[in-house]
Amino acid sequence: MTKVDDTTHMTTTAEVGGIGHRVRRHEDARFIEGQGNYLDDIKLPGMLHMAILRSPVAHARITSIDTSEAAALEGVIAVVTGELMDQHGLAWMPTLSGDTQAVLATDKVRYQGQEVAAVVATDPAIAVDALELIVVEYDELPAITSPQQALEPGAVLIRDEKEGQTDNRVYDWEAGDKAATDAAFARADRVVELSTFYPRSHPSPLETCGAIADVNSVTGQATIYLTSQAPHAHRTLFAMVAGLPEQDIRIISPDLGGGFGNKVPIYPGYVVATAASLLIGRPVKWIETRSENLISTGFARDYYMKGQLALTNDGKILALRVEMLSDQGAFYADAQPTKFKAGLFHVVTGSYDYPAAHIVCSGAYTNKAPGGVAYRCSFRITEASFLIERLVQNAAYELGIDPAEMRFKNFIQPEQFPYHSPTGFVYDSGDYPTSLRKALDEVGYAQLREEQAAARADGRLIGIGIAHFTEAVGAGPSHTYDIAGLKMFDSAELRVHPTGKAILKLGVKSQGQGHETTFAQIVAEELGIPVTDVKVMEGDTDNTPYGLGTYASRSTPVAGAATAMVSRKLAEKAKIIAAHLLEASSDDIELKAGEFFVRGTPSHSVTIQDVSLAAYTNMPEGLEHGLEGVHYYDPPNLTYPYGSYIVVVEVDAETGVWKVRRMVALDDCGVRINPMIVEGQIHGGLTEGFAMSSMQWITFDDDGNCIGSNFMDYLIPTAWETPRFELLETCVPSPHHPIGAKGVGESATVGSPAAYVNAVIDALAHLGVRNIDMPLLPDRVWSAIQTAQG
Amino acid sequence: MEVTVTVNGSEQAHDVEPRVLLVDFIRTRAGLTGTHIGCDTSNCGACTVLLDGTPVKSCTVLAVQADGCAVTTVEGLKSNGTLRPIQAAFKENHGLQCGFCTPGMMLVGSALIETNPEPSDDDVRWAISGNLCRCTGYMNIVTAIQAAAASTADA
Numbered sequence: 001m002t003k004v005d006d007t008t009h010m011t012t013t014a015e016v017g018g019i020g021h022r023v024r025r026h027e028d029a030r031f032i033e034g035q036g037n038y039l040d041d042i043k044l045p046g047m048l049h050m051a052i053l054r055s056p057v058a059h060a061r062i063t064s065i066d067t068s069e070a071a072a073l074e075g076v077i078a079v080v081t082g083e084l085m086d087q088h089g090l091a092w093m094p095t096l097s098g099d100t101q102a103v104l105a106t107d108k109v110r111y112q113g114q115e116v117a118a119v120v121a122t123d124p125a126i127a128v129d130a131l132e133l134i135v136v137e138y139d140e141l142p143a144i145t146s147p148q149q150a151l152e153p154g155a156v157l158i159r160d161e162k163e164g165q166t167d168n169r170v171y172d173w174e175a176g177d178k179a180a181t182d183a184a185f186a187r188a189d190r191v192v193e194l195s196t197f198y199p200r201s202h203p204s205p206l207e208t209c210g211a212i213a214d215v216n217s218v219t220g221q222a223t224i225y226l227t228s229q230a231p232h233a234h235r236t237l238f239a240m241v242a243g244l245p246e247q248d249i250r251i252i253s254p255d256l257g258g259g260f261g262n263k264v265p266i267y268p269g270y271v272v273a274t275a276a277s278l279l280i281g282r283p284v285k286w287i288e289t290r291s292e293n294l295i296s297t298g299f300a301r302d303y304y305m306k307g308q309l310a311l312t313n314d315g316k317i318l319a320l321r322v323e324m325l326s327d328q329g330a331f332y333a334d335a336q337p338t339k340f341k342a343g344l345f346h347v348v349t350g351s352y353d354y355p356a357a358h359i360v361c362s363g364a365y366t367n368k369a370p371g372g373v374a375y376r377c378s379f380r381i382t383e384a385s386f387l388i389e390r391l392v393q394n395a396a397y398e399l400g401i402d403p404a405e406m407r408f409k410n411f412i413q414p415e416q417f418p419y420h421s422p423t424g425f426v427y428d429s430g431d432y433p434t435s436l437r438k439a440l441d442e443v444g445y446a447q448l449r450e451e452q453a454a455a456r457a458d459g460r461l462i463g464i465g466i467a468h469f470t471e472a473v474g475a476g477p478s479h480t481y482d483i484a485g486l487k488m489f490d491s492a493e494l495r496v497h498p499t500g501k502a503i504l505k506l507g508v509k510s511q512g513q514g515h516e517t518t519f520a521q522i523v524a525e526e527l528g529i530p531v532t533d534v535k536v537m538e539g540d541t542d543n544t545p546y547g548l549g550t551y552a553s554r555s556t557p558v559a560g561a562a563t564a565m566v567s568r569k570l571a572e573k574a575k576i577i578a579a580h581l582l583e584a585s586s587d588d589i590e591l592k593a594g595e596f597f598v599r600g601t602p603s604h605s606v607t608i609q610d611v612s613l614a615a616y617t618n619m620p621e622g623l624e625h626g627l628e629g630v631h632y633y634d635p636p637n638l639t640y641p642y643g644s645y646i647v648v649v650e651v652d653a654e655t656g657v658w659k660v661r662r663m664v665a666l667d668d669c670g671v672r673i674n675p676m677i678v679e680g681q682i683h684g685g686l687t688e689g690f691a692m693s694s695m696q697w698i699t700f701d702d703d704g705n706c707i708g709s710n711f712m713d714y715l716i717p718t719a720w721e722t723p724r725f726e727l728l729e730t731c732v733p734s735p736h737h738p739i740g741a742k743g744v745g746e747s748a749t750v751g752s753p754a755a756y757v758n759a760v761i762d763a764l765a766h767l768g769v770r771n772i773d774m775p776l777l778p779d780r781v782w783s784a785i786q787t788a789q790g
Numbered sequence: 791m792e793v794t795v796t797v798n799g800s801e802q803a804h805d806v807e808p809r810v811l812l813v814d815f816i817r818t819r820a821g822l823t824g825t826h827i828g829c830d831t832s833n834c835g836a837c838t839v840l841l842d843g844t845p846v847k848s849c850t851v852l853a854v855q856a857d858g859c860a861v862t863t864v865e866g867l868k869s870n871g872t873l874r875p876i877q878a879a880f881k882e883n884h885g886l887q888c889g890f891c892t893p894g895m896m897l898v899g900s901a902l903i904e905t906n907p908e909p910s911d912d913d914v915r916w917a918i919s920g921n922l923c924r925c926t927g928y929m930n931i932v933t934a935i936q937a938a939a940a941s942t943a944d945a
Contacts, residue, residue: 031892034824034825204924514887680930
């Protein structure tokens with residue numbers, strides 16, 4: 001197995017800045033001077049402002065809406081209701097999971113915060129003032145606030161408008177082999193079970209969601225500025241929903257202030273703003289407040305999970321059984337591949353080798369906001385990774401085996417790759433034992449266990465939590481993965497100009513990941529064009545090739561591959577031009593670090609810049625002019641990044657407060673294009689994992705009121721609480737990716753929650769504590785200690 | 791009401807409603823969009839500016855309260871065509887990702903360095919604990935502010 005790290009892999013000089021260089025980010029120049037261009041910074045001539053009236057209750061029939069007073073307010077241009085939208089066939093829209101969602105409510109409201117009406121005015125404050133003047137009468141219905149309640153016989157029907165829907169069930173789905181799993185459980189020495197709830201969370205990027213719709217009533221041209229992680233897919237969906245000709249729709253996704261999955265769906269506000277602009281003939285801007293963002297746009301998680309491991313007494317896993325019940329909110333609007341009802345949750349077998357697994361998943365409608373977005377994860381892998389890592393940890397306690405040893409006993413071995421998992425995944429590459437061994441050595445595991453024992457004797461609580469996660473990212477391949485029918489390939493278009501400077505255009509869209517630098521580095525690596533000479537463009541559907549967008553860690557695995565492949569296409573043509581300039585046969589030309597030379601005589605060479613000029617000034621006869629190409633990349637498989645995370649905590653038994661003493665994170669994401677950016681991504685993900693394990697959740701009272709509708713109630717960790725991280729790496733390249741990269745944007749969010757929780761549970765394991773649901777608030781930890789101590 | 795605020799050295803006089811927030815005055819009247827809005831509750835700090843040299847969340851200050859004051863925004867950090875050390879340090883140390891919290895972080899950091907030329911890790915973390923970042927996990931922001939302090943002291 002080839003192992004490289006960034007220093008041994010580097011083939012280019014720092015000036016060229018190819019793969020492995022810590023190139024400082026090109027995009028930073030505008031951000032550090034306040035010259036970013038986020039949605040709310042855009043101001044168009046004649047622009048109007050829209051505000052949305054939302055339901056104050058979770059479930060009610062609308063008996064009347066009176067907009068007369070609002071419409072009469074000076075400065076109000078229009079008041080839009082569901083009735084008006086319905087006249088244009090736009091009161092409902094399809095979701096990314098094949099359901100429908102109300103744009104503006106016509107019959108009932110189904111969650112608190114649902115869109116009821118909109119006001120368009122000359123000033124944003126006037127629009128908000130006018131909302132106060134709209135009078136809506138509601139006839140309240142019982143609110144359903146959990147999926148268990150939703151599936152009780154006789155529960156009030158939330159989706160009564162939906163033909164054929166007789167209960168609140170959204171889907172039933174299963175994966176794996178039930179018979180083989182049952183047989184393995186029948187011969188098991190022990191069965192270890194864990195029921196845990198992964199609570200509802202929200203990605204809450206610092207910039208909320210919004211749109212500016214500018215529809216020209218004469219030409220029909222619709223330019224829609226959108227906080228969009230997937231502008232091309234959104235254009236197609238706009239064409240399908242609104243019936244606008246696709247060539248007349250231009251989606252511009254400007255600088256995004258974070259996304260984390262929150263900016264994948266199409267929200268009602270986008271549709272209403274577009275309809276309003278179409279009807280009024282002026283640009284209409286809508287941008288959410290933070291509360292609107294938290295109560296109505298794509299939530300994440302909300303999975304009730306029960307897992308069982310069939311085990312031998314000496315710690316071998318024989319099989320896994322999982323039952324999962326998901327709270328979908330009022331509309332099934334998960335952003336996920338069509339074939340899979342619970343995303344890629346069935347990757348739940350994790351980093352371990354056993355022959356059988358059976359996963360049963362169900363989803364239910366509740367009176368909560370819809371969404372189910374992959375919050376910084378590849379389609380529900382976060383929930384899966386959490387469950388298996390918590391289960392393995394608990395199995396170790398029950399069998400009296402060290403939690404690290406338990407993992408070594410069951411790891412998929414390096415020689416087993418490509419590894420066929422019992423639920424149908426084909427893991428591409430990895431060396432899990434080396435990864436965990438290295439992380440354990442770094443943290444000083446043996447000494448920590450000794451310290452823990454001594455501390456316990458002293459009445460102090462120290463815990464060591466381990467998680468070894470395996471992700472599955474970078475969808476396609478297109479034969480298995482699509483979103484709303486659109487195959488999950490991605491694209492890159494590269495043009496090298498006469499002076500040797502290049503423009504790279506991509507179908508993906510950065511939300512802070514540094515695409516303008518990373519993807520330029522791939523071109524620099526492949527063609528030897530200095531990274532500062534490559535401009536990267538994204539986020540404008542009229543000026544970039546079609547792609548499915550940035551989420552599920554797919555930009556590097558898919559668009560990164562497309563960038564390498566289009567660069568190689570250009571290199572082939574460049575070799576023919578170089579042969580012409582060197583008066584040699586193109587078969588004899590080699591390209592290395594931007595120099596084309598005749599094999600065996602490196603002194604006889606031309607540069608990529610010479611070749612670029614010749615492509616426009618001195619072409620060999622019969623060859624098409626220019627140095628330009630496009631590549632649509634359909635990955636042959638997902639990539640499988642992995643890592644070993646170890647958290648050391650100290651728990652105060654008197655208060656339940658826990659503090660992270662160490663967080664050692666080893667990531668293997670294959671080849672690292674820009675190690676600096678990779679480390680930044682990991683820092684961010686480890687923080688989000690800490691957030692979910694310690695404080696960040698959205699809950700509801702029995703009436704369906706959202707608790708967590710602002711940053712005072714929905715806690716985001718500050719610098720003060722956030723742990724310091726120690727990063728490690730190994731590098732087992734992806735065998736099928738053109739540059740061996742696997743993607744890393746979400747690894748730490750996926751892998752780390754179990755590490756933090758396992759650490760706290762480990763501190764209390766000797767008391768018999770086996771589970772505390774997230775977030776591990778001090779009172780929950782304290783109560784667990786009290787209960788365990790009787 | 792007529793409100794006059796000196797923003798980055800340039801006088802901005804505008805007739806505004808009493809309810810207009812300083813952040814809106816800066817963004818829509820003065821036309822400087824580097825100051826961002828991230829929440830409605832003064833928790834996130836994306837709107838942080840310096841009011842007579844002191845960091846404030848400009849969503850918590852009415853424009854009328856700033857009448858006669860001097861405001862520095864991110865656009866005012868650069869002087870005579872040269873980046874402030876804090877700006878260069880954020881780029882050099884990868885202290886930003888999406889860039890939305892960055893103006894507030896840099897302004898708080900620059901104010902900290904004024905009073906504390908050698909801030910410890912805890913000093914920096916306490917100073918920026920009113921500013922949220924969803925991307926970086928704060929590690930590189932802390933490093934950037936400390937690096938800016940070091941290069942300011944050297945200058």
